[in-house]
Amino acid sequence: MARLFGARVISADVSGEKIEKTKKYGAEAVINTSERPFDASFDEAVTEAAGGTGVQVVIDLYGSSKSLAACYRCLDTAGTLVRIGSRVGDRLEIDPEALTMKEVVLTGCRYNTKEEFNKSLELVRAGKIEPVVSFSFSLSEVNDVLDKLELNQVFGRGVAVL
Structure with missing residues (x-):
């Protein structure tokens, strides 16, 4: 969906299978975190994929302390970090001065609103996005x-058949 708004999508995952699927759904660059864990090598890979700068928006679907810290480090000035979902017990430590100087936005999201859901359905109906x-x-x-x-072994969404 981000590509509909002109975003260049960089995907990161530990699973080769999930990485291949993200390519299928439009990721232009991928980072295997088993080869580049959330350390300086990860930061370098993101910077390279972003064309030598930080990124404007990061959407973290995993949310471990390490992934959140890496996503925060990769933000460009005035960038936005969105954490979707939750993981009990993980924390993000941030230097308040760096937060101010970098002028980033940190936000969390549990679910989408009714309006966002309806807009997503419109995009599916119009053939602009494909549900996963x-x-x-x-x-x-x-x-x-x-x-x-719990083990992060699911890609996309599952449907319960009654």
Whole structure:
């Protein structure tokens, strides 16, 4: 969806399979975090993929302390870091002076609004975006799916078949 608004999409994941899927859905650059963990090598890869600068927007779907810190470091001046979802117990330490001098925006998001959901449906209907439904499951498999979510082994969305 970000590409609809002119964004250059850089994707990062530890799973080669997920990385390949992000390419299919429009990522122009990918970073394998098993090869470039959330350290200076990750920062260098993002800067290179961004054309030598920081990035304007980061959407962190993982949200560990390390991924959040790396995403924050990769922001350009006046950039925005969006954390979607939650992970219990992880924290982000930020130098208040650096936050002020960098003029970044940090925000969190649990779900989308009704208006955002309806706009997404319009984009799907118009063929501008393709929903990522990667699997379906029965109610008897719910606990297995929750375990996979906890282990970050799910790409896209699953659909419960009743």
